[in-house]
Amino acid sequence: MRTTARLLVGVAALIAIIAVPPMALWHFRSVYVPDHMPSASEVVTWLTSEDSGQLFLLLLVGAGFVAWLQLVVAIALEVVARLCGANVPRLPGSAWAQHMAAAVLLLVLTSTAAEATELAADGTPSTHVVIPGDSLTKIAAAELGSAARYREVFDLNRGVRQPDGRSLQDPSLLRPGWVLHLPGDPDCEEVIVRPGQTLTQIAREQLGDAGRYHEIFDLNRGRPQPTGHLLDDPDTIHPGDVLRIPRPPKPAAGGGGAAAAAVFARVPESCPPAEPPSPPPQPVEPPKPPGGETPTPTRQPPKTVTPTADADDGSSAVLTSVGGVLAAGLLTLLVIRRRRAQRRRRPGHRIHIKESGPFEHALHSAAHPTTVEDLARALQTLAGHVGDDLPKLRAVKIGAEGITLRLAAKSKPIEPFVKSGQTEWRLDSTANLDGDDVPPPYPALVSLGYTQKRDLVLIDLREAGVLTLGGDREAIEPVLLAMAWDLAVAPWTAWTQITLVGVGRTSAEAHPDRLRFTSGWEDAIESLEPEPDRPQVLLSAIPLTGDVVQRLLPLRLDAVVAAHDEDVVLPGAWHLDVTTRFTAVEVLGEDIELQRLSPVQVSELVSALAEADEPKQVLHREFRGVPPEKKGVPEPHQAREPTRPVVMRPAVAAMPSLQMLGPVRLHGADPQAVEGKKLNRLTELAAFLALHPGVTADEISRQLGTDTQPWSAATRQGYISRLRTWLGRDEKDELYVPNVDARHGGYRMSDSFTSDWRVFRDLARSGLADRDSAVSDLQQALDLVRGTPFGNVPAGRYAWSSWHQREMIDAIVDVAHTLADAYQKAGDLPAARRAAMRGLLAEPVSEILYRDLLRIEYRAGNLAAVRQTADKLVALAASLELELDEETSALVSTLLADRS
Template identity: 70%
Template sequence: MRTFRLLAAAVILLAITVVPPMALWHVRSAYLPDRVPSATEAVAWLTGEDNGQLFLLLLVAAGLIAWLQLVVAIVLELLARLSGTAVPRLPGFGWAQRIAAALLLVVLTGTAAEAAEPTGDDAQPTHVVAPGDSLTKIAAGELGSSARYREVFDLNRGIPQPDGRSLQNPGLLRPGWILRLPQDSDCEEVVVRPGQTLSQIASEELGDAGRYREIFDLNRGRPQLAGRVLDDPDSIRPGDVLRIPRPAKPAGGGGAATATFVRASVTCQTPEPPPPAPPSQPAKPPSPPPSVPPPAQSGHSSNSAASPADADDGSSVTVVSVGGVLAVGLLTLLAARRRRAHHRRRPGHRIRHKQPGRLEKDLRAAACPGTVDDLDRALRTLARHAGADLPRLRAVKIGTDGITLRLAEARSPIAPFVQTRPAEWQLDPAADLDGEHVPPPYPALVSLGHTADRDLVLINLHEAGVLALGGDRDAAESVVLAMAWDLAAAPWAARTQLTLVGTGKTSAERHPDRLRFAPGWDEALEPSQGCPQVLLSAIPLTDDVARRLPPSGYDAVVTALDNDLSLPDAWHLDATGQSTAVKILGEDVELQRLSPVQVSELVDALADADEPDQVQADEYRNVPLEETGVPEAVHVPEPAVSVDRRPVATSVPSLQLLGPVRLHGADPEAVEGKKLNRLTELAAYLALHPGVTADDISRQLGTDTQPWSAATRQGYISRLRTWLGRDENGELYVPNVDARHGGYRMSGSFTADWHQFRDLARRGLAERDHGVSDLQQALDLVRGTPFNGVPPGRYVWSSWHQREMIDAIVDVAHTLADAYQKAGDLPAARRAAMRGLLAEPVSEILYRDLLRIEYRAGNLAAVRQTADKLAALAESLDVELDQETSALVSTLLAVRPS
């Protein structure tokens, strides 16, 4: 069938482009004279009575012009589809381009249609890639979790696509590709064929032509293959990919007309962005903050902006001046610093971070963690197999063809790579990457920039020796800063010491363990020993310094260069223009840059993470501070059995957020299985944001760029309202919106463990007589880390709530541990600390409580075991322990309890 389609497509194109001129030439005697007329004969022919030959000639001329327009339109449409760019619209060619689009839809998507059409009950669901799509967005929208992007990648890696290419890298996609999806989807999308309208599709798919509006609302603003978005119900075109609310057979159970679209099973959800950094937290935490939209996935930088066409390769090229490696590294660094700040929080206080700036939002749009991880593991696996025979690596290219190595010399490939050219290896998609514990073999590998095809290029500075940046000084400085931070954050350069000359002083002060600043060359030419050394200078190289470089001890040097200095053995790049020729690649590269303004924003974000504001939380003013000095030892008998005072479950709908998210008291069989998680998230959002507006729901449970449509939002709210039903007083758990309610909310009879926790904690901290009992009841509600078990990509609005819940749980657990110790009930104190650690496994406040508890019990072995466990947890999570914790361990182990 596939061969027949291709043959038919070739015949159609051949007939359109070749047959008309051949036919006209064959019958030319009917409208052309036998010889070239003279001027007198031509004038007489035009002014005399027409015998029909002149009219026929004019008709043939018009036909030739129309044929030429159609051929041009077909060529433009074909080139645009193969390159993944938008089709240029030519004045006067509208009719021809519409016909060409329809023809090529049949020709180029004939095999795609065959792949996407269901062949039985177990047909493979698919997704047609649109401009701006990435695997994480597709996984979030179609499978409900951006974390499942790897499943989509593994399912499609190496499979030929309609344009002849194949998916080799998770961050690089092409519009028009047909991606297979795992067999767990419950919705459909259609590819519009010529002549279709939304009403016809609604009638044939949903059984009701009047439901065309639902389809339009679900697809409003969604990018299409031609590079435009759907903004009018009457503007659909052949080739548009539309989602439909749910599969439905034509009314009447048969007799429907032959399908005029391609069907592919997907999930009717809009994509969600990766979780943003925690937003600023107010000083008064009892009320949830106003709904703040997640950071938009901006495609701009200080240097240039990405067009829609630029963005068709995936998220790793959304920001032109910053590559995916640098983006992932900087975001990881920021997250680690913020996590460390929360571990050093004082009891009863809250950490208040500033809102993420423009740079951080751009980094999130450019990051592609899977690609960075693949490259790191691939190079370590290569080192494991090569041993001492490690190849000389010049450059790495990450693009549509996967991960490609450019070597300094031709040689036989080493696993996990295969040879594509004499000095070029490509990562084998099926290879087992098993170099986890091998040191990185190329610690001076740094991102250089992007090619015209949006492939990311990295170069090995060790192989270059000296990389000279000619041209404008400011332009060279931005390249130097980008390389410095790229190396400072890349996983394979973790042991590389970097020296910045003449620039980056604030960067070095904020990241001193990796960056060193030198004001001039004299101070720079004294590197430390014992690890790889790279020098990066914004000060141009001089003859004197050039003579001193070889014995200086640096493995590589990146430096600005004056035009009058000759370095014949160096690699030279012109930093002035947007792109520069790279000889080792044989193509131009758009250099990666970080301007001083962007670096200043990055340094400010790191400073805010390192030294955040700690504000007293009003509701937790009575949380005791940690005791100082050596705790007084007490001895009490251990109970045989500890009592777990958990609240009794009820049949009333209630929401569990203090641990794995669950919705109890509602029959899970009463809703579609694929909608259960989404409805639970909607219930959680309404419970934590009473009075929220319809727009807030659409934006927070969708995305800023692709919010929920009105039809999608109303459909989920209606399902949730029907599912939960009414309370014992006949009131809806999800009330209808009216003037009294003033927005969407859950009813007062709907309960959530977080609300119960806050009420008990507030009362327990305010009342001395019954405080311990109330606090213990609050702590008994905790079953794990809040919002645990939700798929990444869901609950992106919950970061502030999760942080507040964790801090509150730690405060309550610490208060109870302190009260029980003062009362001499060490087992109860131990249980309180351990319950709090369910929510925050690396809480140093609670671990210090445990250390004091075990010391008071006279159990020095348990003190040591507790300290070792905390150290191991901190190492596994890449968290640095506070000096106060280390000092307490040393003190307790040095003084034996009396």
């Protein structure tokens, strides 16, 4: 009723504006218009004699008529523009009229949309009309019960045409009068499978009845899992699988359901019915495209999705919600776990890793590892100069002005910092950072978020002591999870123990070395054991109580971050309201967009870590001929006839070719023929096309650009055209970069364009299949290796190449191992040693090749070289924070003990 009344008022106002002024002017025309046509002399008399008021009234009416005419024209333009979906043109001198016209139409449109909202089914509004002052977080809090669900509103409405012809593209930009669709409540949740769990156990834990396991199975049957499996057997689930769980009934007020929900990753939409089961993928080699590289059956490069105006996978949110410290730390953690798995790879096999999800992909764009390293070394250098007398640090800011420390009090700057304000020090870019051997100070330094100028702010939780977060649980948990993971992966918090209370159980299980989960305050207090040399930080989604505060005081924790309770007074505590996009941090005088990790992002991270810890090894079709490693002590060396000399294939006439098995180079094309600043980009484009035959234009734009700034069509076409012109034509007068046609179906390099990787695969394939030419072909393949594939690419470039790089490294190691084995069997230990060393150019810490070297030196009777090789491997592993595989350690012990 209220909206109907508002609609009537709006329509009445519109009619009144258009019709009433001319009707009034016509009705009262006798007051200001003469009853006859004045003569020239009468006009002169009116202008020269004293005005009786009639002339002024006439001028006033004329001005009013002009104003009315401006308003009518403005309303007409506004209506036409909205109907056509175009922008309203701006009329000079008529801004006031256009603003009033927009306001009147806004009243009419708002009333109409609001009335439609009130008539929605079940009395639940399905749309929301934006009013001045609205934001996505306010709308989500008011309509959906949680400000944290603003992303669902944005995803649902992104790109949808609005009444004014525009569309929602930026979460922070809303216009009054827009009608936003609201998502429905999810009717199921997700849980991540932990090692050792079964469906009955999950049903018992989450549904309270082990017999309901079949409901979980029916809901997930046939669904592809992050681990690469399909659930088709209720008795077979894998760690890292994400299973949909029927939503449990909401607990009554005051119940403990909120704490139990911490392990769930909420689905942004209602769960669709389970897909019908499909057969698991068979290890069949895909057909080789003409002139391209044959993709391996065990690992495919990441699939790209053609971006559209409406598409959004959530990864763009990472660029604003996750800071560079957290992004760099998470990527480092994933790399370490995957390296550990890679070192356990068996010859001829491949580690089966699923494609990177949107969260991991976006982390690469957000990470700033160099800046993180600079900050860590700068703080260690500072600590080296002052010892334990560290200045009280309140915050760190990383931005366009470099690294700045904000102190709690005025203090004289200490190297490597210089004074930049009353209580601020800035890192001297020319300073020598020499504190590598100093224990990291400030072990509770954590990323808080970004300022409006996109400066990353970190705070020292020890300076805060107690930090409370205001808002509902769904808004608080992403902030706590981001803090937990930030503390868990930052280089300056290596000795900090993080305890999570009522939140982050799956996170703690995925990273138990640094994170510990407790379900409530009682368990948390009992598990806390003060360690003088180990800082303790506690993060809780459950509010503090007076009793808990009293029990925590004797434990002397370094910092506590907990949900806010208005009934508990905590003098001196910092407080943050997490319900808005930008949070006012009073102690810093800054408005900060808090760092957050959503349940979906945590789910992807936990799944990736679980897969890295328990990787699946698959025998590669093309490398079935690679010999397994020998077990036990090698046989003594017996001199034999020298190995047959390697017969080199005739050199091919010079033509454009790409080298990727080491530093990337494009040979056979004159580098002087292109601008120097475009040379690297064109080389990367050629490598991308060579490794992705048939790629689409949109895939090129996204992979060679960034998530936030993909190549435009003009940029893409400019680079492709420039590469085509630069490389020219082959001996058959065909372009090395063919034009796209129906036969090719996408962009590619021609069949005559080759690469060292393509030649390497051809030689490896023939060498492993033909015993007569095995040594010759494999040696020629190995001679192509000049270093780590893609070893010279700058940071932020060739992000698409990681999958190809891993496949190249594995293939090189397999070929080097096969040659080392063949040369040993032939009695040529120097050649075997050279083969292993050549392979180590590509993978300096390959334990397969190091074990080959250990056996070679042992057979040569060189015990000192065995010790040197083992020591070198240990040092390399330590520098990369890796532990030697048990098989390698056992071999070293056996060989040294056998000759001691």
